[in-house]
Amino acid sequence: NAGVTQTPKFQVLKTGQSMTLQCAQDMNHNSMYWYRQDPGMGLRLIYYSASEGTTDKGEVPNGYNVSRLNKREFSLRLESAAPSQTSVYFCASIEDSEYNEQFFGPGTRLTVL
Amino acid sequence: DAKTTQPTSMDCAEGRAANLPCNHSTISGNEYVYWYRQIHSQGPQYIIHGLKNNETNEMASLIITEDRKSSTLILPHATLRDTAVYYCIVRVRQAGTALIFGKGTTLSVSS
Numbered sequence: 001n002a003g004v005t006q007t008p009k010f011q012v013l014k015t016g017q018s019m020t021l022q023c024a025q026d027m028n029h030n031s032m033y034w035y036r037q038d039p040g041m042g043l044r045l046i047y048y049s050a051s052e053g054t055t056d057k058g059e060v061p062n063g064y065n066v067s068r069l070n071k072r073e074f075s076l077r078l079e080s081a082a083p084s085q086t087s088v089y090f091c092a093s094i095e096d097s098e099y100n101e102q103f104f105g106p107g108t109r110l111t112v113l
Numbered sequence: 114d115a116k117t118t119q120p121t122s123m124d125c126a127e128g129r130a131a132n133l134p135c136n137h138s139t140i141s142g143n144e145y146v147y148w149y150r151q152i153h154s155q156g157p158q159y160i161i162h163g164l165k166n167n168e169t170n171e172m173a174s175l176i177i178t179e180d181r182k183s184s185t186l187i188l189p190h191a192t193l194r195d196t197a198v199y200y201c202i203v204r205v206r207q208a209g210t211a212l213i214f215g216k217g218t219t220l221s222v223s224s
Contacts, residue, residue, distance in 0.1 A: 042214035042216045045211050058211065090156050094211075103159075104158070
């Protein structure tokens with residue numbers, strides 16, 4: 001049981017390049033989330049997917065797109081990267097039980113030059 | 114979700130109890146108090162949650178005031194490994210509801 005996994009761990013892009021951040025969970029959770037964390041700040045919600053086939057915007061969705069490929073996988077795409085998107089990106093999923101505990105991946109550290 | 118207020122930073126000596134306060138004066142009746150922590154560069158980790166009763170698990174205790182307007186997370190015997198940012202979050206417990214993070218409290222445990 002790997003929990004929530006993210007790839008890649010590190011990435012450097014040039015302004016205008018595109019890339020997709022991958023996230024997968026093996027806990028059979030319905031809900032998945034993408035957050036970003038800038039230095040010295042708390043996490044901010046980018047997009048979320050309450051269930052397979054649905055996605056919704058969070059607090060800071062501009063410049064991003066998401067795909068809930070299946071129940072396990074939730075990807076985040078940057079179509080045209082900008083320096084303002086330099087951040088650490090965390091994927092998470094929530095268990096569907098009375099605890100509602102949210103599990104986080106190890107993060108992807110993205111630098112846009 | 115209700116807004117929470119936490120001190121920016123706190124210090125604690127190793128082996129002593131760390132008491133982290135959180136104010137959530139606008140909490141609604143169906144909102145739970147959750148605590149997470151984030152050790153440097155890692156993803157946040159769940160600690161504990163509660164509605165109105167005090168809760169205890171292997172990591173910590175959660176004390177919620179009777180009017181539910183504030184709570185305290187207690188780490189009974191802090192270790193150096195407990196140095197982290199601690200987030201107090203108030204939210205309804207509903208499928209698909211995301212956690213909304215503030216800036217949290219940076220706890221520094223020293224020997």
